[in-house]
Amino acid sequence: MINTNYLFEDPEELNPFALPDYSTLDFVSNGSHIYGEIMWPSSEVTGPKNQGRPCVIMLHGFPGTARNDDISHALCRSGCVVLVPHHRGAWGSQGKYLISNCIEDAYNLAEYAHSESFTEKYNVNPNQIFLLGHSMGANSSLNAGKKLDWIAGIIMLTPYDPTRYLNCAKEVYLRSLLEEGRILHSDGIDVIYDDVLRRREEISHPNAFEEVKDKNILVFAGKYDSVSPIEEMILPLWNKLATHKTSAVQKLVEYPTEHGLIGRRISMIREIAEFINRVIA
Numbered sequence: 001m002i003n004t005n006y007l008f009e010d011p012e013e014l015n016p017f018a019l020p021d022y023s024t025l026d027f028v029s030n031g032s033h034i035y036g037e038i039m040w041p042s043s044e045v046t047g048p049k050n051q052g053r054p055c056v057i058m059l060h061g062f063p064g065t066a067r068n069d070d071i072s073h074a075l076c077r078s079g080c081v082v083l084v085p086h087h088r089g090a091w092g093s094q095g096k097y098l099i100s101n102c103i104e105d106a107y108n109l110a111e112y113a114h115s116e117s118f119t120e121k122y123n124v125n126p127n128q129i130f131l132l133g134h135s136m137g138a139n140s141s142l143n144a145g146k147k148l149d150w151i152a153g154i155i156m157l158t159p160y161d162p163t164r165y166l167n168c169a170k171e172v173y174l175r176s177l178l179e180e181g182r183i184l185h186s187d188g189i190d191v192i193y194d195d196v197l198r199r200r201e202e203i204s205h206p207n208a209f210e211e212v213k214d215k216n217i218l219v220f221a222g223k224y225d226s227v228s229p230i231e232e233m234i235l236p237l238w239n240k241l242a243t244h245k246t247s248a249v250q251k252l253v254e255y256p257t258e259h260g261l262i263g264r265r266i267s268m269i270r271e272i273a274e275f276i277n278r279v280i281a
Helices: 069-078 099-114 116-122 136-145 171-181 189-198 206-212 230-242 265-280
Strands: 021-029 032-040 053-059 081-085 124-134 153-157 217-222 250-255
Touching (some): 021 081, 021 099, 053 069, 053 099, 053 136, 053 265, 069 081, 069 265, 099 116, 116 124, 124 136, 124 265, 136 153, 153 265, 171 189, 206 230, 217 230, 217 265, 250 265
Parallel strands (some): 053 124, 124 153, 153 217, 217 250
Antiparallel strands (some): 021 032, 032 081
């Protein structure tokens, strides 16, 4: 079990021969270098029965300004290895930004974290790898995680389903969001939009139901979220999950917040840690 005592508190002593630390992530996804950070806890933390530690891959949303470092540091202190990548075309990583590329990056990173070379180097339990994403990153977590039979869990913070507003009166909402991605390296808004349009059936969140209905899933929603309204973005999939009987750990948490869940970050981190512990118990 990860040690939740250290979610918001440092240990009193650190073994100088087993220090927690971080390093640069440089991973090649479909020919492009993905840059970011790898964080690991003290090497004294080995997980249950010395079988390795959980690993959480944290996927940023659009355009990637919200890094959610509070989550990554809390989970690392508590005993998780944490990967914090920047997707293709985002914040120095190579390649072009596309929603489909983000999904591919998430899938490729998960396979990398699951590989023997990674699990041995960072003492990771290959059966305890989680995908965690915020907003558009939650879309990546869902659509990559649904293809991975071995994934331990999918954690979605105010998930954004980019297919919900296609060809409807609210299409302007998606285009206005894409306008905020000027910092990203891409071929333009129309190309990103067309990429979603072509893959709408494949990446639609409700359409993922059959592939995720028996997976461990934790979803966070903001009651006042104007970017990912609960009725539009979350309930279409969640209502299907709620009526399905499964032994998997599945939970929807709603907070009285906006899209970034600011005002309930501590509660959210505790929920994430509890979810991870329930899954790996």
